[in-house]
Amino acid sequence: MNSSLHLWLIPLVPFAGFVLNGLIGRKLPKALVTTIALVATLIPFVQVADIWFRLNGISLPYVENLGTWIHAGTFRAGFSLQLDHLSMVMLLVVTGVGFLIHIFSVGYMAHEEGYWRYFAYLNLFMFFMLTLVLAENFLLMFVGWEGVGLASYLLIGFYFLRTSAANAGKKAFVVNRIGDFGFLIALFLLIYHFGTLNFNTIFTQVTQHPEWQGGFLTAIALFLVLGATGKSAQIPLYIWLPDAMEGPTPVSALIHAATMVTAGVYMIARTHVIFDRSPLALTTVAIIGAATALMAATIGIVQTDIKRVLAYSTVSQLGYMFLACGVASYASGIFHLVTHAFFKGLLFLAAGSVIHALNGEQDMRAMGGLWKKLPITFWTMTSAVFAISGLPPFAGFFSKDEILYQTFLSPHGGKLLWFVGLVTAGLTSFYMFRLWYMTFFGESRTKDAENAEHGGHGHGHGIHESPWVMLLPLVVLGVLSLIGGWLGIPEALGGHNAIGNFLDPLLGAGREGTTHLALTLAAVSTLTALAGWFAAHMMYYAKPELPEVLTGKIRGVYALVANKYWVDEIYGALLVTPLLIVSKYLLQGLLDTGVIGGVTYGGAYGAQGLGAIVQRVQSGNIRSYAGWLALGAAVLLIVTYFGFTAHFGLR
Amino acid sequence: MHLVLFFIFGGLCIAGALNLLFQRHPINAALSLIVVMSSLAVLYLLLGAEFLAAAQVIVYSGAIMVLFTFVIMLLNAGSEERTHGSKAAYAVGIPGAAALFAALTYIFLSNSKALSATKLGDYIVTTSDLSKVLFRDLLLPFEVTSVLILVAILGAVALARKEH
Amino acid sequence: MNTTPQILRILPEVILTITGVLIMLAEPLIAKGKSRRPLGWLAVIGTMAALAASLYQYQLPAGTAFFGTVKTDAFSVFFHVLICCISLVCLLITLDATTAKTDGMGEFYALIIFGTVGMLFMTCAVELLLVFIGLEISSISTYILAGFRKHTAKGPESAIKYFLLGSFATAFFLYGIALTFGATGTTKIEAIAHLLTVSPTPKLAIAGLAMILIGLAFKVSAAPFQVWTPDVYEGSPSPVVALMSTAPKAAAFAVLLRILYSAFPEMHGHWVPLLWWLAVLSMFVGNLGALRQKNVKRMLAYSSIAHAGYLLVAFTAFSAEGIAAASFYAVTYAAMNVGIFAVISHVGGYEDRLTQVDDYRGLAYRSPLLGGAMAFFLFSLIGIPFTGGFFGKFYVFTAAIHSGYVWLAILGLINSGIAAFYYLRVVTTLYTKPKESAPVAAIPRVTIPLLFALLCTVSATLILGVVPGRVLAQARAAANATFAPAAMVQAAPATTVVQAVAKK
Amino acid sequence: MLTEHILTLMTFWPAVGAFVVALLPRNGRIVRWWALFVSVVTFLLTLHLPAHFVYGQKGFQFVENRAWITSPAIRYHLGVDGLSMWLVVLTGFLSVVGVLVSWKVIETRTKEFYFFFLLQQTAMIGIFVSLDIFLYYAYWELSLIPMAILIAMFGRERGPRTAVKFFLYTFIPSALFLVAILWLYAKTGTFEYPALKHILATNSGTIAPHALWWVALAFLVAFAVKVPVFPLHGWLSDAISDAPTAMAMVIAGKLGLYSIIRFNLGLFPVQAREFAPWMVALAVIGILYGASIALVQTDMKRLISFAMLSALSFCILGIFCFSLTGLDGAVYQTINEGVSGAALLALAGFLYERYGTYDMERYGGLAAKLPMLATLFVITGLSVVGLPLFNNFVGEFLVLSGSFHAHPGWILAATLGVILSAAYMLTMIQKVFYGPESKMVTQQAMGDMTVREHVLLWPLAVLMLAMGVFSPYWMRAIDQGVANLATPTTHTISYMEKR
Amino acid sequence: MVPVYYYLILAAILFSIGVAAFLIKRNIITVFMSIELMLNAVNLTFVAFANQWHQVSGQIFVFFVMVVAAAEAAVGLAIIIAIFRARNTLNVDQVDLMKL
Helix, strand or coil, X not given: CXXXXXXXXXXXXXXXXXXXXXXXXXXXXXXXXXXHHHHHHHHHHHHHHHHHHCHHHCCCCEEEEEEEEEEECCEEEEEEEEECHHHHHHHHHHHHHHHHXXXXXXXXXXXXXXXXXXHHHHHHHHHHHHHHHHECEHHHHHHHHHHHHHHHHHHHCCCCCCHHHHHHHHHHHHHHHHHHHHHHHHHHHHHHHHCCCEHHHHHHHHHHCCCCCCCHHHHHHHHHHHHHHHHCCCCCCCCHHHHHHHCCHHHHHHHXXXXXXXXXXXXXXXXXXXXXXXXXXXXXXXXXXXXXXHHHXXXXXXXXXXXXXXXXXXXXXXXXXXXXXXXXXXXXXXXHHHHHHHHHHHHHHHHHHHHHHCCCCCEHHHCCCCCCCCHHHHHHHHHHHHHHHCCCCCHHHHHHHHHHHHHHHCCCCHHHHHXXXXXXXXXXXXXXXHHHHHHHCCCCCCXXXXXXXXXXXXXXXXXXXXXXXHHHHHHHHHHHHHHHHHHHCCHHHCCCCHHHHHHHHHHCCCCCCCHHHHHHHHHHHHHHHHHHHHHHHHHHHHCCCHHHHHHHXXXXXXXXXHCHHHHHHHHHHHHHHHHHHHHHHHHHHHHHHHHHHHHHHHHHHHHHHHHHHHHHHCCCCHHHHHHHHHHHHHHHHHHHHHCCHHHCCCC | CHHHHHHHHHHHHHHHHHHHHHCCCHHHHXXXXXXXXXXXXXXXXXXXXXXXXXXXXXXXXXXXXXXXXHHHHHCCCCCCCCCCCCCHHHHHHHHHHHHHHHHHHHHHHHCHHHCCEECCCCCCECHHHHHHHHHXXXXXXXXXXXXXXXXXXXXXXXXXXXXX | CCCCCHXXXXXXXXXXXXXXXXXXXXXXXXXXXXXXXXXXXXXXXXXXXXXHHHHHHCCCCCEEECCCCEEECHHHHHHHHHHXXXXXXXXXXXXXXXXXXXXXXXXXXHHHHHHHHHHHHHHHECEHHHHHHHHHHHHHHHHHHHCCCCCCCHHHHHHHHHHHHHHHHHXXXXXXXXXXXXXXXXXXXXXXXXXXXXXXXXXXXXXXXXXXXXXXXXXXXXXXXXXXXXXXXXXXXXXXXXXXXXXXXXXXXXXXXXXXXXHCHHHHHHHHHHHHHHHHHHHHHHHHHHHCCCEHHHHHHHHHHHHHHHHHHHHXXXXXXXXXXXXXXXXXXXXXXXXXXXXXXXXXXXXXXXXXXHHHCCHHHHCHHXXXXXXXXXXXXXXXXXXXXXXXXXXXXXXXXXXXXXXXXXXXXXXXXXXXXXXXXXXXXXXCCCCCXXXXXHCCCCCHHHHHHHHHHHHHHXXXXXXXXXXXXXXXXXXXXXXXXXCCCCCCHHHHHHHHHHHC | CHHHHHHHHHHHHHHHHHHHHHHCCCCHHHHHHXXXXXXXXXXXXXXXXXXXXXXXXXXXXXXXXXXXXXXXXXXXXXXXXXXXXXHHHHHHHHHHHHHHHHHHHCCCCHHHHHHHHHHHHHHHXXXXXXXXXXXXXXXXXXXXXXXXXXXXXXXXXXHXXXXXXXXXXXXXXXXXXXXXXXXXXXXXXXXXXXXXXXXXXXXXXXXXXXXXXXXXXXXXXHHHHXXXXXXXXXXXXXXXXXXXXXXXXXXXXXXXXXXXXXXXXHHCHHHHHHHHHHHHHHHHHHHHHHHHHHHCCCEXXXXXXXXXXXXXXXXXXXXXXXCHHHHHHHHHHHHHHHHHHHXXXXXXXXXXXXXXXXXXXXXXXXXXXXHHHHHHHHHHHHXXXXXXXXXXXXXXXXXXXXXXXXXXXXXXXXXXXXXXXXXXXXXXXXXXXXCCCCHHHHHCCCCCCXXXXXXXXXXXXXXXXXXXXXXXXXXXXXXXXXXXXXXXXXXXXXXXXXX | CEEHHHHHHHHHHHHHHHHHHHHHCCEHHHHHHHHHHHHHHHHHHHHHXXXXXXXXXXXXXXXXXXXXXXXXXXXXXXXXXXXXXXXXXXXXXXXXXXXX
């Protein structure tokens, strides 16, 4: 029995930060706002680190129950937090990267309107993300799940006076909602079958009943996948992520690269017990992952906006993680999640630094030759690029290689998926180096420093390296993206897959192939990466005219890719527009106004019509009146005398 | 003899009534009404109601009808023009009246067995028997009638008086 | 044998007659062109005395007088009190509405008084002859009052319509009496019931009953004999409408109750279904006709037709409960209707300046008292809880349902829904912003008599709506006084069920 | 002492206040302050209930039962249980909110307004506390009057017309409802809820089932109109958009829903279960229908009205699945709707006070000008959308999860509502607060929230959050109140046994 | 020997003619006369029944009806005069100002 770890502090401290900054931040001086925000993220980080070092003394999973949240009838859900290996890893990533990005933001956002608002939201995000990670039951997880969505909505729409930003925020939230719909249904199914939402009870239930295969578990799993695709921007719901780049760059780094978008992966890993019982669900995940990875990569090739390139690469990398989960090698998925957090976070921050330096310029065609001007940014960026391209010994290499390896080993369709992954790897390194070259090499295409005086970054004497608060995180992450992979070097490569073993008790070990195979695959993927680099080198450094020539040759394909396969347009035409038209004309116009309103007024006018008939009798002429009286009298006399009415059943 | 008288004066009644119906000048209508009333007086006699017969002639044919003719003269009402203000009167009213008549006739015929026959003079109500009942059993109504007449006078005055 | 002096049995009538005569005598003493208000106050005092006398009659043991022509029992006294109250309030309204007018006001008050006498006789008479006389007195005086604004175009017209059609109906009524007399050989109401059992020609009595029904249906303006109502109401002075829409109707209903329940109880097989149809017809004709009305008085005329229908619903129940409900309803209807006409006659004045619904726009702002009162009465007419109208309907339909007439209740309440439409339209008009230069701008300030009248009617409506217990008890007593036949409908399976449960 | 008569006290205190209002001079300020005082006291009185409520005690509490009319046997019988208690408190709370909302808007005719407003409070509290159906019906009808008149008086466009429409929509069905009541009385000889419940439960043999079916239907229709349930909502959007904000807050929802649970489930459980499939279908249709129409509204109030339709349909759904969880959720959702709806309407009202229009097209970019208002609007919006840790989430989640076992298909469809709700809510927020400033906004300089608005909105906001986080506090009573109305859900039980 | 129902039927005939006259006549005075006719028919019925039952009260009823008729005549004619003054016509068809 170990002493209380006070897990509740981890999410609540950032929340406190949010409340403070949110309510009174407007009035506070910048410095104070900054301290509040940083402290609010530092404390959890420190606490997590502390826990990490005391980990051997703690029996996992460690559960902390903070009281009942909902108790109605037989259903009960509590505020209960849980620490186990998986959440440990996630905690480290979230708090660590999160803290770094906070620091970076201090510099990046220094001159922005609503500085306080920004940090309040950021802390809010930390709160929800940590809740998501620490939750011990699905419902609490859903809190974090929706909450991070909210935070991202607020941060994407940070520049809310820009219509594009507001729209992007809305889009992100609504699309996420579609995913959440799936998640909710999954929850209902879980309640229906297990009567509870606690992870442990459910998972023990499942493990106790090996006879449960597929069936309702598949249903649950598939709905969970829908949820995951929403949050982690996978096909078919990835469309929101690129637009999300409307938000400030650090936000993209934190939320849309390092942490939130990986929630889907985390969730699948968390619920792998269910997935393991449903090959169908797993295959689905794998296919989704592979497809997304490839598709996003292809789109990434032709993007010219630096942030969008990164966005699509993020989607693509998430595809890898899904692939990993899909082949039931969750550990490698998580591993890639971690490394990805490092290098993709770094990429965004570096990109941010570049944009910052160029006073908000995001188009790569207006960059170039910056490596002299921004040395530190350049070097850190480089380490990230190498990492993501999967060049040894950088972080990305090991995690990605592990995934491909596991995929290759997986029984059904493994080879094919592996090949897709491989191609993607090649493409990845190609567009990353493309970015690298276009940004830092070649002659400078930047606009002159006259128009420096614009936007929030009001200090425009030419291009300059960012302040140290921004560079520090870059450096740290740079180092991490270099060495981060080493904690997962597989035995095959003489390492001792530390993270894999760490997660073993929870997620189970990956498949084991022969060392020989491992080495060959590693070599292959490395070569692919190099090939990609070489291509990029040729096209964007050696002969810059080449791209035009090529695109000219394959115009059709190029258009297709350049327009992102028209996915947004298709969705618009197939879903959004019809919904609006139906609501406006069919439902509101025809049904509500027409039928229901019609019936209402029809009734009223009908009654009045009868009234008109009555009034016709009231002609005002005495003789007519007498006529009616006479008739009435006659009828009444006859009816009474012969007792006609007596026969009607009036009772 | 009794039957003959009945038919004669009954016929007169109907004739007078019809005449009232078809005459277009109010005066003629009034006169034909007087005919009806007078012959009714005879029928009352046949039914042995001496006093009523007298009263009928005096009150009705005398007072009331005189009042009518007086008003007709006063307003020198000409013969009425056949305006067509009311369709309902013909469309609904006349059938109603007919139905009424038919119904009543049917009722009386169907009950005719139970109803007795009148023989001339076997039941004669003298004024004294009448007054016995009138001033004893029906004293209160008799007294209340005075209120009625008072109201009538009041009304006549109130309505007929010229405003200034 | 009863030892009470006979005169006590007709004390209210006597008092009123004397008052009327006094007014007539005093009239010439007031110089031409001088206000006739003193006579009005005299009439008020007389009516109050009569009211007191009627209340006193509760002390008397039930019994007949004058050779069984009048009968004072809980029933007749109940209606005595009611009618006296109505006349009293109407006199107050008249006082308020006709301050300016001097000409013929003496007659006006006297006619109201005499008319009341007639109605009182109607309610307490057990001899058809006296009923007839009373009916004629009340009718003739109302004919005259209806045409009292004889210089206007509409006044005499309403009088002539009322008069001709009224006499027309009277003839039927009379014919009915004749036929009844033919069937039984008597015109004493109580006697009829058992003489019918021995009569050789009972079927004549059915015809007689039908004819009597026609006459009375006309008086209570039940469809299809309602035709005269809207025109007459429109043409008559508002205070008169207040009177004639309530008091003679109450009296006529009383007579109808007496005749149906005391003279023809054994024939309910014939008249109950008939009244069922009359009730439904009246409700629908009244409410539908009112829907399109723009003229307030005509609208209320139609509504009075509808209310006659509601009242007839109670008749169909054919149970003591039904009579009680009917009597109670008569009271509530009188309270609210007199009340609303009090407002109308004050706002519109003797000359009816405001006729259309739109003229009342914004009354509630110009004069919150009048507007509020009018809205209150309208809600009572709709039948909103905590007003007399609601309890009235409630008892009526409870009685109907107890006797098993569920459909009648459903139709009736649907009708109250329809009715809500036009009443509410008036209410909303009262509470919408008045146009500038709206006619409501020039309302005379509320006078003491009117204030008193409103006080009476509002409080009555409210009391009947919140604590109807007392009045209902009296109505029950009245019912039991009238309704004694063996063929009484037993409408209380309820109690048995409760006991059954209690046992468990 | 207080505990015996608390219900009477809290019922009639507003009425008393109303009549005092009638006597006050025509001076806006005095009347306002008095009304505020009255409503605050009312609220405090209602707070007496949760303070002294005995948990775990069966049946009704704070009962007051004395004869009113001997025959027909009508009694003055009051009492609350877990079902009605919080609704009473909510009514008290909203009465305060109502006064504060009307503070500025009602400049003219204040006397009339507050008179009827307070009368309305009496009627509504009366509905919740009366246990004699007759008494209940009396209050039920009474509650229409102030509403109708106020709509007529302060209607935005076609006031009188809307008033009549609203009145008839509710009045005609309740006429049939009255027939049903009388019929029941004729059969059972009592108007008292407990007695009726007992009779109908024990010897329903004496009453023909088909007749009872019609009676139940009459009850249901009358209530369904007031909720309103899908095809019967014709009056809603007009009424909401024409009624003064304070009235719009209470015009829909809780009265009808409470009545359905109390009477249809309480008195006619069997018939209710016969109706259930239809009601569930209507509810789900209502959810999607309302949400998708709200999606294309340009008028804030109309949008809100259809949003309400959608939200209230959730309650219906929960009610007619008869699972305890679902019922809890339904009742909880009823309260939520009261709170969130009030907040939303209040916010819209405040915008109207500033810019004089509800047309969203004319707004834009307000967030920069009125950050506080925007913040609260967003918070409220999130509550309506059903974000976790907000009140509506608890309600909707319980409803849906509790009903899932009964009608998976329908629930699947209903859950789509959460997507649509997000869509229309965010659209509204975006149109009004985000994007570039509209012409109107730039032209008219307006201040951010005033003290009154803060005082009004923050409690609501906090309440939304509190009800989202500490739901058991409210749920205890509710759970106890509806426990005996639900059919125990089998699967969870079996699961429990499995363990 | 005349059966009573002869008289009754005669009365019925007169009554119906009265009704018909009321419907057909245009001159208010004559319309009023037709009412008198109806009353007379009723009177005949009364007298006939009085004979049938040998009951005096029937005849007394007739007596009262006469009184009432007289009273009505007074009032009615006064009203007719009033309307003639107000509208200057005696045609019923033209006395239809108030309608619907």
